[in-house]
Amino acid sequence: MDPDSLIIVALGVGLTVLAMLPTFLKREAQERRTRIAHAESLRYGLHEPVSLHPIVDPGGCIGTSNCVSVCPEEVLGLRAGQAIAVSPARCIGHGLCERICPVDAIQLVFGTEKRGVDLPRIQENFETNVPGLYVIGELGGMGLVANAFEQGRQCVEGIVREMARDPGGQGDLDDLIVVGCGPAGLSASLTALEKGLRFSTLEREDLGGTVRHYPRKKLVMTRPVKVPGYGRLPMREVRKEELIGLWEDIAHKVGLRVDTGVTVTGISRVDHLHFEVSTAEGVRRARRVVLAIGRRGVPRKLGVPGEDEAVHVAYALREPEAYRDDRILVVGGGDSAVEAALALAEQPGNDVRLSYRGDAFSRIKPANQRRLESALSDGSLEVLLQTLPRRILPDEVTLEWPDGRAREVPADQVFVFIGGELPTAFLRSAGVEIETHFGAP
Numbered sequence: 001m002d003p004d005s006l007i008i009v010a011l012g013v014g015l016t017v018l019a020m021l022p023t024f025l026k027r028e029a030q031e032r033r034t035r036i037a038h039a040e041s042l043r044y045g046l047h048e049p050v051s052l053h054p055i056v057d058p059g060g061c062i063g064t065s066n067c068v069s070v071c072p073e074e075v076l077g078l079r080a081g082q083a084i085a086v087s088p089a090r091c092i093g094h095g096l097c098e099r100i101c102p103v104d105a106i107q108l109v110f111g112t113e114k115r116g117v118d119l120p121r122i123q124e125n126f127e128t129n130v131p132g133l134y135v136i137g138e139l140g141g142m143g144l145v146a147n148a149f150e151q152g153r154q155c156v157e158g159i160v161r162e163m164a165r166d167p168g169g170q171g172d173l174d175d176l177i178v179v180g181c182g183p184a185g186l187s188a189s190l191t192a193l194e195k196g197l198r199f200s201t202l203e204r205e206d207l208g209g210t211v212r213h214y215p216r217k218k219l220v221m222t223r224p225v226k227v228p229g230y231g232r233l234p235m236r237e238v239r240k241e242e243l244i245g246l247w248e249d250i251a252h253k254v255g256l257r258v259d260t261g262v263t264v265t266g267i268s269r270v271d272h273l274h275f276e277v278s279t280a281e282g283v284r285r286a287r288r289v290v291l292a293i294g295r296r297g298v299p300r301k302l303g304v305p306g307e308d309e310a311v312h313v314a315y316a317l318r319e320p321e322a323y324r325d326d327r328i329l330v331v332g333g334g335d336s337a338v339e340a341a342l343a344l345a346e347q348p349g350n351d352v353r354l355s356y357r358g359d360a361f362s363r364i365k366p367a368n369q370r371r372l373e374s375a376l377s378d379g380s381l382e383v384l385l386q387t388l389p390r391r392i393l394p395d396e397v398t399l400e401w402p403d404g405r406a407r408e409v410p411a412d413q414v415f416v417f418i419g420g421e422l423p424t425a426f427l428r429s430a431g432v433e434i435e436t437h438f439g440a441p
Contacts, residue, residue: 030065034077037086040366052108053088054097060105067097067106089363095147110437118422121433126155130431132273132287134159137184138210138294139422145183145211145243149225152187152292159288160195166273174198174286177277179267181258182209185292186247187228193256194229200284202277204263207251208244210294212318229254264293267430298421302331306392313392313414317343325349327410329397331389332417333358338368340415345381353382353409355389355399384409 054067054075063081076097077086083106085091091108098106111117119140126134136155137148159176178188181203189201206212224234230250238246251258266278267289277284299315307313320343330341333356345352361369375381384399391398396408424434 030068030078031080034079034084034086037074037077040087052110053091054085054106054108056083056085057105057107058082060103062103062105064102066100066102070096070100072096090365113438116436116438118424118434118436120422120427121435125158126151126290128432130269132275132289133267133269133430133432134288134290135292135432136188136290137180137182137292139291146225148182148184148292149187149227152184152189152290153191153226153228155290156188156191156195156197159290160197163287172285173274174200174284176288176290177202177275177284177286178290178292179264179277180209180292180294181207181260182211182292182294185209185290186251186256188290188292189256189258190230190250190254191228193254199286201256201258202262202264202279202284203258203260206260207247207258209292211240212244266426267291269431293423294420298423299416300419300421302389302392302416302418304389304391310392310394310414312394312412313416315416317415320344320347323347323350323413326412327351327395328413328415329353329355329389329409329411330415330417331355332419333361333364334417334419335364335368337415337417338364338372340417341381342368342371342375344415345375351410352380353384353411355384355387355397355409357386357388359386 056067056076061082063078063083065078065083067083068076068078073087073090075085075087075091076083078084095108098108110119120135121129122135122140126136126140128135134155136151140151156176163175175197176192176199178185178192178199178201181189181201185201185203186207189199192199203209224232226232227250230253233246250256262279262281264277264279268276268278270276270285273287275286275289277286277289301307301315317340320340323344324347326349328344328350330337330344330352332338332354337354337356338361341352341354344350361372364372372381372383376383386402387399389397390400390406392411392414395410395412397411397414398406399409400406422434427434
């Protein structure tokens with residue numbers, strides 16, 4: 001090859017390398033971030049998913065890294081040119097990674113091989129195995145406010161389309177009953193109002209549902225949502241009080257009526273698209289029913305002597321400022337327990353202890369872990385690891401350690417945050433089948 005040809009070839013190779021250099025540097029930066037995120041994930045227990053999370057098919061992934069870039073929670077990373085789930089416990093289920101993958105190599109699943117998650121069986125349109133009975137929001141495994149709003153809208157819009165194809169029904173029946181008015185139920189109700197359906201919304205507490213039980217100033221929404229019949233809410237960070245106030249304002253402006261203080265005790269299917277919803281105030285009837293009751297409304301209990309009789313045991317914390325100069329025991333190892341303990345420890349005069357059965361906190365947000373470490377270092381909070389409550393008395397709780405030794409801990413107030421239970425008996429009485437998911441697509 002003559003010298004001129006060699007120069008041309010060298011220039012071509014050099015230009016190719018220069019053109020590929022930004023992609024190479026970007027890929028290297030992503031792989032470096034993955035190594036750092038993996039170490040953090042192991043430290044904070046974020047490698048073990050709690051509920052919904054992505055799995056990546058290594059045989060199908062082509063390494064575009066689109067999924068890594070689009071995930072705001074940094075659940076995914078890039079290793080050896082392929083996407084992997086680095087911190088699956090951070091997943092909040094918006095599904096952006098799944099939708100952006102050009103080869104469908106990502107799927108969102110519930111549970112893992114070792115840890116199953118019980119959920120009602122629902123179809124893509126949110127309908128259960130009982131025709132005309134739908135489940136949306138946290139009860140179906142989707143707790144994110146923005147996702148719950150989207151589910152409520154999609155579910156009712158699908159019902160409207162079904163009703164157009166099947167306009168039959170008895171004249172004295174409502175089109176729809178929405179049970180629950182948290183984010184999913186509110187969205188479903190607003191959509192039903194916008195579409196002109198005959199419906200009623202039943203909420204056992206007040207508008208906002210279980211969101212009202214969150215601690216004060218808790219960040220509850222982190223991305224914009226579209227509110228049916230109202231418009232887009234562009235805010236990216238909204239705290240509990242602001243969000244509930246906004247929901248109340250929206251309901252007032254659009255004329256949404258919510259029957260609050262109504263507890264649903266049972267749902268029965270009388271006939272094809274004819275349901276009876278039993279409440280303490282009587283029976284409501286409709287062609288379709290949407291369940292948006294959540295699962296946090298059924299808190300898991302400790303099941304120890306004295307718990308049911310004690311008046312100082314609570315399973316939610318709304319106003320940390322209401323507790324001062326108290327001896328407080330918080331039980332639990334998740335974000336809710338840690339956030340509650342930290343909030344209570346900030347109040348004047350409180351003596352706060354946090355009891356957790358594990359030997360270390362796992363699956364809590366890194367920000368909470370750092371706040372917890374700070375509280376431990378300054379002595380504002382005491383953590384009692386590997387302890388189990390065994391008895392609750394009016395002013396103390398008996399804790400047990402793995403070696404069998406027990407200790408009475410003073411407690412004027414006891415807060416229990418050990419998760420919520422699926423209302424299995426209620427669902428099964430309505431004919432809904434329950435499935436345990438073990439991470440399979």
